[in-house]
Amino acid sequence: xxxxxxxxxxxxxxxxxxxxxxxxxxxxxxxxxxxxxxxxxxxxxxxxxxxxxxxxxxxxxx
Numbered sequence: 001x002x003x004x005x006x007x008x009x010x011x012x013x014x015x016x017x018x019x020x021x022x023x024x025x026x027x028x029x030x031x032x033x034x035x036x037x038x039x040x041x042x043x044x045x046x047x048x049x050x051x052x053x054x055x056x057x058x059x060x061x062x
């Protein structure tokens with residue numbers, strides 16, 4: 001399953017194994033949408049990279 005074209009299916013299978021098996025789990029899986037790449041139709045979700053080392057000096061590796 002590690003072929004180039006199967007990456008979405010691998011992620012969907014991982015999500016399927018994490019949710020409960022039953023009617024609610026099937027409903028949750030049907031609502032799951034997986035997009036390959038950075039562009040998708042949901043404009044409200046624009047993830048930003050957070051650099052935690054700059055936020056607090058306790059997070060530096062010593």
